Each structure stands twice: as C-alpha cells, then as structure tokens.
Amino acid sequence: MKRPLPLLAVLWSLVFAQPLGWGSLNPAWAKPSGTLRLYTSQPDADAQKTVAAFREVYPEVSVEIFRSGTEEVISRFLLEAEKGSPQADVLLVADAPTFELLKSRNLLEPYCSPEAKAIAATYYDPDCHYFGTKILATVIVYNTAKAQPVDSWAALAQVPEGQLVMPSPTYSGAAAYNLGVITRTPGLGWEWYEALKKNKTVLVQGNGAVARNVASGEQSYGMVVDFLAIRSRNEGSPVEVVYPKEGVPVITEPVGIVKGTSNLEAAQAFVDFLLSQKGQEVAAEMGYMPLRQGVTPPKGFPALSELKILSAPAAELAQSREADKARFAKLFEE
Structure with a gap:
C-alpha cells in the first residue's frame, strides 16, 4: 500500500508543474477577468479591433476605452494622477518619450513580459516599464x-x-x-x-x-x-x-501598465497579448509594421532594415x- 504524499509535497508539485519565468500567452492556469480600462491614441476602429482580438483570448475581461490624441490622453491621465485617482489600467499611446516622462514620475508598473523575448531590446524599456508594439x-x-x-x-x-x-x-x-x-x-x-x-x-x-x-x-x-x-x-x-x-x-506606440492598477492580472495579459505572435499578427492585419520576429509585415512596407x-x-x-x-x-x- 502506497503512503499518501504529505500535503506540503503535493502543493510544491503543483507549483513546479506551472511554467516559471518566461511563459507563453494565456496559459490554462491564468484566467484574467473583470474590467480593464484602456487609454489609447490608436484610431478608433483599430482600438476596437485590438480589444476584440484580445477578448477572443481573454473573454472574461471587459475593456473600457478612452481614445484621443496622445497629448490629450496623457493630459487627462496626469490630471487624474495628480488627484490621486488615475482611471486607466493600461496606456497605449504614440511614443517612448511620453512613457519616459511617466516613468520619471513613478506612474508606471514594471512588468517584464515573457513575450518580449521575440522583440529587439532597443524597442522596449530595459526596466520593463513600457514596450513598443509596432x-x-x-x-x-x-x-x-x-x-x-x-x-x-x-x-x-x-x-x-x-x-x-x-x-x-x-x-x-x-x-x-x-x-x-x-x-x-x-x-x-x-x-x-x-x-x-x-x-x-x-x-x-x-x-x-x-x-x-x-x-x-x-x-x-x-x-x-x-x-x-x-x-x-x-x-x-x-x-x-x-x-x-x-x-x-x-x-513604436508603446504599451505600459499604470502603477496601482486595480486589475494587474488583466493589464499584464493585455501587454502579453500585444507582444505575442497572435497580437502582432493582428497588428499586421490592420496594416501596421510588426516588431516581433517572424511576423510578416503588410504589403507595401519597406523592410525594417532598409x-x-x-x-x-x-x-x-x-x-x-x-x-x-x-x-x-x-x-x-x-
């Protein structure tokens, strides 16, 4: 007769059965849910397509979008942050200098996405506060x-x-x-x-x-x-x-997570999705030049190396x- 495993051993076996460190998109044990608030400067139609593709992978997450030009998006966000109540969970806006400003003010939550392995390091913050997406x-x-x-x-x-x-x-x-x-x-x-x-x-x-x-x-x-x-x-x-x-x-239209977000798991999932093979393919289908290695750019673009x-x-x-x-x-x- 086999002796039952001690409870601690069972728990450790479950922990080590999960992938550690750099993982893959949407592992079975990660099920983000709830509401994710996205502030973005993407064109309206593209923002809607991006969110729809994300929700195909994470259907338990509902996404609320505020969309305007980058300068207006960030002005609104900074006003909210100054009052101590930023409403965004994730920011997806035009350029790295904007994120450098937010990083310097300690307004971004660092997250080293496992999907960044397939993107050249020059296109994201070495401290993992933001990542280029295209x-x-x-x-x-x-x-x-x-x-x-x-x-x-x-x-x-x-x-x-x-x-x-x-x-x-x-x-x-x-x-x-x-x-x-x-x-x-x-x-x-x-x-x-x-x-x-x-x-x-x-x-x-x-x-x-x-x-x-x-x-x-x-x-x-x-x-x-x-x-x-x-x-x-x-x-x-x-x-x-x-x-x-x-x-x-x-x-590079970076994405970054707002410090103190109330839905960190969903925010991390959104970052992972945008950088993933699927997310980059969605961007290419909309006519953007992808950053991820191995994703074919749309018709009419020069090679990045050119x-x-x-x-x-x-x-x-x-x-x-x-x-x-x-x-x-x-x-x-x-």
Whole structure:
C-alpha cells in the first residue's frame, strides 16, 4: 500500500508543474477577468479591433476605452494622477518619450513580459516599464493626381504655398515626437519648421485628418505616419508614399501598465497579448509594421532594415517636450 504524499509535497508539485519565468500567452492556469480600462491614441476602429482580438483570448475581461490624441490622453491621465485617482489600467499611446516622462514620475508598473523575448531590446524599456508594439515611421504622402513627388524633407518645405498639411504637435504624440527629433537633426532644425510656417502649412489635429485631406485632394502633400498613407493607397486612393532621403522619425506606440492598477492580472495579459505572435499578427492585419520576429509585415512596407532612422535620446525628448511644443505653438500662432 502506497503512503499518501504529505500535503506540503503535493502543493510544491503543483507549483513546479506551472511554467516559471518566461511563459507563453494565456496559459490554462491564468484566467484574467473583470474590467480593464484602456487609454489609447490608436484610431478608433483599430482600438476596437485590438480589444476584440484580445477578448477572443481573454473573454472574461471587459475593456473600457478612452481614445484621443496622445497629448490629450496623457493630459487627462496626469490630471487624474495628480488627484490621486488615475482611471486607466493600461496606456497605449504614440511614443517612448511620453512613457519616459511617466516613468520619471513613478506612474508606471514594471512588468517584464515573457513575450518580449521575440522583440529587439532597443524597442522596449530595459526596466520593463513600457514596450513598443509596432513601427510607425513618419513619411511624405502626396496626391498623385495633383502633385509631383518630392524626395526629401528639405524639398517638402518648398512645395506650393498652402499645399502641405501636417498634424499639430499640441495634439498628436507622433507629431510631438517628430518635432523633438527634427529640430535636433542637422540640416533641418527649427529653421525647417520656420520655413513650413512661412509656406502656410496647414495644421490639423491628427494623422488621420492628414491622410484624408491628401486623399481627397484638399492638400497635395502631407506629413503622416506611414501605415495610414499605405492603407489609403492600398484602398485605392490616389496617393503615394515617399520615405525622405534624410531619414524618418520612428515611433513604436508603446504599451505600459499604470502603477496601482486595480486589475494587474488583466493589464499584464493585455501587454502579453500585444507582444505575442497572435497580437502582432493582428497588428499586421490592420496594416501596421510588426516588431516581433517572424511576423510578416503588410504589403507595401519597406523592410525594417532598409529604413534610415532619425532619432534623439528619449529621455532628452521627454524633458524638452513641453518647451518644444510651446515654441511651436508660438511660431504657428496656435
């Protein structure tokens, strides 16, 4: 007759039967539930698709979305945090400098997602406070029925007066990032933005409005994130995309967990999902350049290795962001 195992031994056997450390998406023993509050700058339709795909994997989690431009999302979040009651559990917004600012204020919960193993370390915070989820390069888009291509940022500043449209850095996180990078790029700098002002460049709130204006012919040229321009072209709009020869600013739409979240398990599951094979495939299906190794990019994108990237230190951009935006607003009389 076999002697029964001591209770402690049974418990330890159950513990060690579970995977430790770097795991896989949605293990059977992890069942997040409850409500997850997502603050994001993703386009409305894309945010809804992202959440729907997440809930296919985690059906017990309901997701509430607040969506606006990155600058408005973060302004709302910071106001809530200052009052001691942040409402978001997870943030999914444009760029790393935004997350560097939040990290410096101790507003993010570190979480080393096991799914990050398949993503290059350059695209996430080494302390695991945030992770890039995709590649978004800012490019030139032009209406092929109304304009000739230009191959550089310098040439874009010389297109016919009033025929260039761009998102405002006071609303768009991508535009705020571009402002920080371009003003620190030799040969461009603040002089480039001064030339845009002199040439009566049109400002709109977000990248979506830029893509629509150029597709409709309201303006002939635009400065826009590449996935929107490529998506517009693939859908039949008379537009074409140029990656300027000086290089392109690139953001990664990071995701991070809010410190003190009331649903940490669901927040971690959301981060895992976005970085997972399935999550990256969903992003690619929506027309984004994925970050994860082994996920095929959508039609029409250059290889990541082909991009000439303009950049500046994220911490420096975070520190100077408000001053840069204020100078821009004064220049463009916003």
